Structures are given as structure tokens and as C-alpha cells.
Amino acid sequence: MPCSLRPTAVYLAVLLGACSAPERPLGTICKGVCSEPEGPIALMRDLTDREGPGAATPSLTDAMASEELREQVRALMLKKIETVPSGIPERALADLPLIEDGRLRLLALSSGGPFGAFGAGFLNGWSEQTQADLVRPASFDVVTGVSAGALLATFAFLGPDRDDDLETAYTTISTDDVFRQRPPFKALFSNSLFDTDPLRSTLQALVTTDLLDQVAEATATDPSDGVPSRLLLVLAVDLDSGLPRILDLGAIARDRDDPDRTTRYIDALMASAAIPVAFPPVFIDGAMHVDGGARLALFFNRFMEDQRASISSRDVPPAKLDIIVNAEVTVEPICTDNTLIGIGQRSVDVVLNQLTLDGLYRTVSEAERDGIEVRYVTAEGSGCADPSNPADPFEPQFLQCLFDFGRERGSSPTPFMTGLDDFPDVTLSASVRSTRSCPAG
Numbered sequence: 530m531p532c533s534l535r536p537t538a539v540y541l542a543v544l545l546g547a548c549s550a551p552e553r554p555l556g557t558i559c560k561g562v563c564s565e566p567e568g569p570i571a572l573m574r575d576l577t578d579r580e581g582p583g584a585a586t587p588s589l590t591d592a593m594a595s596e597e598l599r600e601q602v603r604a605l606m607l608k609k610i611e612t613v614p615s616g617i618p619e620r621a622l623a624d625l626p627l628i629e630d631g632r633l634r635l636l637a638l639s640s641g642g643p644f645g646a647f648g649a650g651f652l653n654g655w656s657e658q659t660q661a662d663l664v665r666p667a668s669f670d671v672v673t674g675v676s677a678g679a680l681l682a683t684f685a686f687l688g689p690d691r692d693d694d695l696e697t698a699y700t701t702i703s704t705d706d707v708f709r710q711r712p713p714f715k716a717l718f719s720n721s722l723f724d725t726d727p728l729r730s731t732l733q734a735l736v737t738t739d740l741l742d743q744v745a746e747a748t749a750t751d752p753s754d755g756v757p758s759r760l761l762l763v764l765a766v767d768l769d770s771g772l773p774r775i776l777d778l779g780a781i782a783r784d785r786d787d788p789d790r791t792t793r794y795i796d797a798l799m800a801s802a803a804i805p806v807a808f809p810p811v812f813i814d815g816a817m818h819v820d821g822g823a824r825l826a827l828f829f830n831r832f833m834e835d836q837r838a839s840i841s842s843r844d845v846p847p848a849k850l851d852i853i854v855n856a857e858v859t860v861e862p863i864c865t866d867n868t869l870i871g872i873g874q875r876s877v878d879v880v881l882n883q884l885t886l887d888g889l890y891r892t893v894s895e896a897e898r899d900g901i902e903v904r905y906v907t908a909e910g911s912g913c914a915d916p917s918n919p920a921d922p923f924e925p926q927f928l929q930c931l932f933d934f935g936r937e938r939g940s941s942p943t944p945f946m947t948g949l950d951d952f953p954d955v956t957l958s959a960s961v962r963s964t965r966s967c968p969a970g
Contacts, residue, residue: 551720556815558769598775604756605670606633606848633848635901636669636685637829637892638678639885640822641855642804643922643931645677647908648855649695650932652681654939656689663944665689668747671760673775673829675821677855679763679801683736683778686761687743698735699932704923706731708808721809725799732795741782741790748779764821764828765800768810773824776800776813822881826888827852829896850896851945852905856885858953859909874919886953893949904945906938909953 553559609632638648655665667688674682684691684698708723716722748757761778776797784790793813800811800818810817821828829850860882865875889905896903913930916922938944946952 551718553817554812554815556769556812556817559815601756601760602633602671604754605758605760608751608756609633609670633671634666634669635829635848635850636672637827637850637852638672638674638681638685639827639852639854639856639888640676640678640820640881641885641908642677643928644855644857644908645681646699646928646931647911647935648678648681648853649684649699650935650937651853651906651939651944652685652689652935653692653696653932654936654941655944656692657936657940658944660942668759671762671829673762673764673827674801675764675825675827676802676804678827678853679798679821680732681853681855682761682763683740683744683798686759687740687747694735696932698731700925700929702731702923702928703925704921707923710920719809722807723809725803725808728802729795729799732798733791736791736795736798738791741794742785744779744782745785748783750783763797763801764825765797765803765811765813765818766821766823768805768817768819770816773821773828774818775828822884826856826881826885827854827892828888829892848901850892850901850903852889852892852903854885854889854905854907856882856907857909857911858882858886858889858907890949890952893952897948904947906945907953908935 641648652665655663658664669686672682672686674680674685681695684695705727707728708725709727710716710723711719711721744761748759748761750757757779759779761782762775763778765774765776766772767774778794778797781787781790781794781797787793796811796813800813801821803809803811803819805819805823808820810819812818829852860879863875865871889907893903893905908931911931911934913927913934916924916927918924
């Protein structure tokens with residue numbers, strides 16, 4: 530083909546790919562039903578004001594105003610403090626072991642791709658802690674997860690008894706168990722560069738009926754008010770509306786009569802981990818969903834705002850929030866390849882790093898503002914060598930190294946950092962030394 534015709538052929542191929550995009554389900558936005566959003570973060574909106582048959586029954590993964598989620602968390606807090614003796618000054622509450630049961634225990638798990646192996650290892654190591662003030666809680670009242678954190682969330686929520694499952698999941702898989710690359714020409718006419726059917730198969734082996742039943746029992750609703758006893762939430766982004774969307778795994782698990790319960794649960798996990806362009810989106814109720822990390826690397830504080838201030842009749846012991854950041858929080862200097870792929874990969878690394886830092890800083894600072902005791906841990910300092918092949922990010926040796934580092938950190942005398950004083954110092958300077966060598970030039 531003459532050189533002058535090659536660009537024309539490329540443009541034509543791109544145009545054909547755009548014109549022959551895969552068909553998709555149509556949610557409310559694609560049908561032209563553009564209602565006003567009820568909040569920046571949502572879960573399951575009450576549909577009683579909708580018209581038509583069955584309108585009073587909300588979809589288990591439909592949007593709910595963030596105010597309703599705040600009310601659920603407030604109800605949990607009220608029930609927890611019923612165990613706290615009255616008449617104790619608030620300043621003394623944090624120092625009394627006897628009211629530990631009166632605290633709301635919260636866990637947030639961040640995005641991070643293969644660095645989820647670090648989180649899995651940390652949870653295992655945390656279960657081995659013997660120091661009284663560091664012992665892992667038997668259960669958390671609320672667990673949230675984004676992307677890799679969403680894949681960890683169910684096992685973290687069910688407690689130390691599921692640690693072995695986490696270890697098996699992250700030390701026996703490879704990239705072939707997560708995704709496979711589409712042929713270049715086929716990718717042009719698809720909605721992603723990679724096929725995630727392997728990940729779905731992997732999750733189908735993990736998300737068993739027994740596991741869903743355990744989640745259902747752990748989140749059982751109170752017959753008197755319908756409030757779940759605990760919350761298990763993951764984040765995705767509704768690409769049609771552009772808004773983050775919280776998906777309630779507990780609500781899905783409790784719907785035992787739904788023959789598609791397992792599929793819907795896995796859909797929620799895969800939606801939270803569907804890296805845009807790289808992985809195919811997941812359609813839930815007709816809406817296109819992608820990785821929650823496109824908006825937030827982790828989430829918690831937005832529905833915890835002013836919870837203590839809203840309960841004026843009792844002294845409220847401060848909630849405790851633990852954060853596991855499944856990522857390193859600094860970007861090492863490297864000699865970036867002057868190629869489209871090299872620049873693209875490096876740019877993505879920088880953007881994701883900034884999202885993680887911003888999310889962590891905001892969550893820690895706002896938790897402190899709202900009177901929540903907050904601790905966090907990151908995968909910084911793992912010393913694990915990057916996978917030898919960039920196309921193999923879930924290289925078994927890399928995952929094993931991250932898992933081992935996480936386990937060691939979780940069982941160490943100082944597993945957590947606390948407050949903004951311990952926040953990672955990201956030096957914006959060309960004088961930082963890299964632990965990697967640049968290609969000889």
C-alpha cells in the first residue's frame with residue numbers, strides 16, 4: 530500500500546470501529562429519562578414515587594440518595610452505643626476498654642490492581658496480631674471497597690475465618706486467571722482491549738452459595754426498622770451519568786429468592802474493577818458501569834459527615850476507621866520510553882498515584898474533622914521487583930512478594946500510620962534518587 534494511503538486506511542478502520550460498536554442495554558439515561566441526581570454518591574434510591582407495576586420494589590442495585598445511606602449508618606451507630614454505660618464523660622470514652630463494643634468499626638479498602646495481594650497479605654498478618662490495641666476486630670460494621678479493594682471486601686467483611694481463601698486467591702492465580710488480550714483487529718470492534726471472562730470464571734469459583742448466605746446472615750436486617758445489621762459496599766462509576774455509584778453487596782446476598790443472585794453479586798464486583806478501555810464495562814439495570822477508581826481510589830467519609838453531632842442525646846464513642854491502601858504512594862523516577870506506549874503507561878501511573886494520594890489525604894483529613902479515629906497502611910516499601918513482562922501484571926512471583934510483605938506488615942509492632950502527621954511525604958523534586966536504573970543511552 531502506498532505510504533500516502535496508510536493514514537486514510539487507519540482513519541477508515543477507526544471510523545468503521547466506531548460505527549459498528551457492540552450493542553448495549555439501555556438504562557434510563559440512554560432512554561432519555563434524565564432525572565435530577567439525588568446525591569453525589571448513591572446506593573439504592575426509594576422507588577415508591579415511580580409509576581407503573583412493581584414501582585414500590587426498588588432494584589437491589591438502583592441508586593439511593595446518599596441521605597438514606599447516612600441514616601442507615603446513623604442507625605447502626607445508635608444501636609452500637611446502646612451498649613455504652615450512660616453518664617461517662619466523652620473525653621473518657623476513648624480510654625475505656627469496656628466500651629469497645631460501643632464503637633462503630635469501619636474498614637476501607639482501596640483500588641490497586643495486583644497490589645490487592647498486599648491487602649490480602651495484610652489482612653492475614655493482622656489476624657496474627659497479639660498487641661491488645663492492634664488486634665484485628667472479629668467483624669467490621671461497615672466495609673467498603675473499590676476495584677481491587679472490592680474483590681477483597683467480601684472476605685475482609687466475613688472475618689479472619691476467610692483469610693485462607695484470600696491467601697489462596699492471591700497466591701495461586703496469574704494474569705491468565707484475570708484477563709486475556711483481544712486480537713488487535715477484534716479489539717478495534719470491541720469495547721475493551723482485554724477480555725475479562727477469565728476473571729468472571731475465577732470469581733464464580735469463589736462466590737459460592739455458602740459465601741453469599743454468610744454475607745446475607747451477617748447483614749440481616751432488623752425486623753423492627755429494616756436497617757441492615759452491617760453494611761458491605763463497593764463502588765463503581767455509572768459512565769452514563771458520570772457519577773460514582775455504591776453497590777450494596779449485602780442487599781444482593783439477602784435476596785435469596787433471586788435465581789440470578791450470584792450473577793448480580795459478581796457483576797457488582799466486576800463493575801467496580803472494570804478499568805475503562807482496558808476491561809469491558811458491566812451493565813447493571815441497563816447502565817454502563819466501570820471501575821470505581823475512575824472517581825475515587827477509596828471512599829468512606831462522605832456518608833459519615835457529622836454523624837456524632839447528629840446524636841445529641843448520648844455521649845458517642847468515636848468510630849474507628851482503618852484504611853488499607855493497595856498501592857504504593859510514591860512514584861519512582863524512571864527514564865520514560867519516548868514511545869506512545871511508554872508515555873501512556875507512565876502517564877497512567879502518575880494519574881493513578883495522584884488519585885490515590887488525594888483520596889487518602891481527603892479521607893484521613895475529613896475523618897479527623899468528623900471525630901473519627903483513623904489509621905492507614907500502604908504498600909510503600911515492599912521492595913518487590915516489578916513483573917518482568919509489563920503485559921503480565923499478575924505475575925505469580927510479584928503477587929507472592931506483595932502478599933508476604935503485607936503479611937509481615939500486618940503482624941508487625943507498627944502496622945499502621947495515624948493522622949496527617951504520618952502522611953507520606955511526596956517530594957516534588959528532580960533530586961530524588963531512583964532505586965531503578967535507567968536504560969543505558
